């Protein structure tokens with residue numbers, strides 16, 4: 202299963218989502234890991250590692266898709 206992380210630098214938060222969550226946008230604007238945006242990973246382990254690397258203060262799991 203694909204997992205998505207959403208890095209929001211402006212609010213210092215990263216959120217984990219499952220694939221097909223309604224919050225995951227169908228069209229992705231350009232994302233830069235250091236600027237923020239949406240990033241997909243082929244498994245949960247890599248997504249969690251990326252959340253750690255994002256270095257934001259808050260790390261959340263989406264309340265809609267409950268990854």
Ligand SMILES: [Zn+2]
Pocket residue numbers: 217218219222223224225263264265266267
């Ligand atoms: Zn979600």
